Amino acid sequence: MTSEQRVVVIGGGLAGLRLAQRMGGQGTAVTVLGEETHVPYNRVLLAEVLAGRYAPEVTALPAPGPALRRGVRAVRIDRAERAVHCDDGSVERYDTLVLATGSNPVLPPLRGLFVPDGRELPDGVHPFRTMDDCLALSAAVGPGVRAVVIGGGLLGVSAARALAARGAQVVLAQQAERLMERQLDAAASALLHAHLTALGVEIHTECRVRGLSTTGPLGRAGSRRVTGAELADGYRLDADLVVLACGVRPRTGLAVAAGLDVRTGVVVDDRLRTSDPRIHAVGDCAEHAGRVYGLAGAALEQADALAAILTGPAPHRGPDAAPAAGVTAAPDRAARTGPGAGAEAAPDPGAHDRAAHKPATHDPASAGQAAADDRRGPAAPYSGTRALTRLTLGGAGLRTLDLAAFGxxxxxxxxxxxxxxxxxxxxxxxxxxxxxxxxxxxxxxxxxxxxxxxxxxxxxxxxxxxxxxxxxxxxxxxx
Structure with a gap:
């Protein structure tokens, strides 16, 4: 890249901040648009905050200084003008745009989930994705509080453990036949089941929640409160709190509105380019070779790879050339990464997920030197992440249980x-x-x-x- 290229990153999470840090001092002017007002934080540690093990400030991430604009939401991408329009009326112009918009929690189609004629959740119903979600749950939970966690994947297991550590009476409802069925075999899942039970968590598998029961006047946002969860077999679980741990979905609204190629996520090639060669995508929102990882390890590896690509020698194709054929997943890509090479695409913000990284082919710290060295070729393309998922479960007076799954x-x-x-x-x-x-x-x-x-x-x-x-x-x- 030439000097003072304007790079705008939409998203102030792990991927967006990592990219900005890696590109600092590389002849670029980087601006990060972060929708949340909080100091940037590591989402992976939210379950530890909910469990009371960490204070919120422990999760803080290094911020790229003035490059981060907090509390600013991008509302429209103008590809013709190469500009991002924000909700405060400001406009950020770019030479290169990076989508690091992350993902949203999945809100299941449950009867009674939303207040009539609105999109407000009843009081006591919480997703578990952001620091605001975590702080709201922390304020509501305490000894004796009846909590129902819907979903028994990584997210649900971590949330149930954290709530139990705070003294809540926790019931976990899992629709599949076992816990963490995407990562664990039957025997390992049974051990996990036994461990959570020892922590005081009541577990129901092959159990579908069909609706929520609430009390309070209809049609008034903020006035209705959850009182229970209704199961498909007619059984009712009393609840003061309901945690929605049903996975996440890539945030692709901006990309769709801008006319970019979107399937499950924003489709990118091996240089992490979208169907517009001046726009890239990394992290939970990106779909590479037909796969959305939704894991912290993959997000960091993609950010590192893109930083090397953007600050390294330019490829033979010009910046306005058509994206590489990798935008459409090549058949051999699935064979190289494997259909199950990693963890589920619906990640757990409380899980200690990591990537087993390949040996570095490009050092971002020396990217400026590489850019000036014509003897080096372009930075190595991103070839996928092989993710190792780790999770530690523990409780007061009980032995912790560590688990890991890969491939x-x-x-x-x-x-x-x-x-x-x-x-x-x-x-x-x-x-x-x-x-x-x-x-x-x-x-x-x-x-x-x-x-x-x-x-x-x-x-x-x-x-x-x-x-x-x-x-x-x-x-x-x-x-």
Whole structure:
């Protein structure tokens, strides 16, 4: 890029701030539009704030100084004028625009969820996505409060654990047949079920919530209060609080209105470009090779990759050239990343999700030097993230439970499965091997070997000897 290129980033979360930090001092004028008024925070730690383990300020992220405009919402993108119009009447002009708009919580179609003729939730009903959501729940929860958590994925499990840690009487309603069914096999899910039960969480699986019961005058926003959750079988769960933990959906409204290619997320190619080559997308809103990751690790890796691309040597194609063919997922892309290479696309803001990163092919800190060095080629394209999901569950006076999952945890016909379980130590490890390659695994309890397993999976290295796998599964981490 030439000096003083104007880069506007819509979104002040993990991905947007990481990109701004990586591009600082690289001959660009970066402006980040952050819709929330809070100091930027790490969404991954919200469950710890709700549990009372961390104060909100502990979650703060480094802000890019004057480059961040807090409390400003982008309302329209004018691609012809290369301008972003904001809700305060201001206009930010760009040479390069980056969408890091994140995702919104899914609000299920429950009877009684919204106040009639409006979009207001009844009092006591909370999504769990933002710091405002977290603070509202923290103010409402306490010993003896009856809380119903709808959803038993990463988000629901973390929310249930956090509420139980605050002394609430927690019921978790999961529509699937087991907890965290997208990441855990049946045996691992059963161990998780037992651990949450020991924390005092009452769990109902294969249980569909069809509506909410409320009290108060109809048609008045803020006047109705939730009193319970009604199940499809007619059973009613009394509730002072209801937490909606049904996953998230990419925020694509701006992209759709601007005429960009949008499927589940904003479609990007291997240079993280949208169908407009001057607009990029990263993080929860981006769909790369047919996949929306929705994980912090992937968002950070995409931000790093895009910073290297924008500040490194220009590719042979000009900035106004058509996007690369990667905008339409190439058939071999799915084969390289694998249909289950990572965690669910509906992430948990309280989960400690991380990515098993590939060796760096470009150092963003030296991007300016690289830009001046014609002997280097363009920055390496983004080839997808292989995500490792981690979660720690604990409670007062009880042993914590650590779990990790990566890749394809459900074997296909012909796969080999290796499983080690120790009921006394409450540890469980299962890995899936396809041919001579490790394609996925799940671990609960002792995680000392997870690093070695993840590296073997990430590198796709062949297992030449069955003893190799045994060494990876043992407590010494394969050393």
């Amino acid at each position: 394809e945890t459900t074997p296909l016909p012909g796969d080999d499965v290796v499983r080690l379980a120790d009921a006394t130590r409450r540890t469980y490890r299962q890995v899936v091997v396809r041919g001579d390659r490790l394609v996925g695994g799940v671990l609960l309890g002792e995680l000392s070997s997870v690093g070695a397993l993840a590296r073997g999976w990430e590198g796709g290295e062949p297992l030449h000897d069955p003893a190799d796998l045994f060494r990876l599964l043992t407590d010494d981490g394969g050393h």
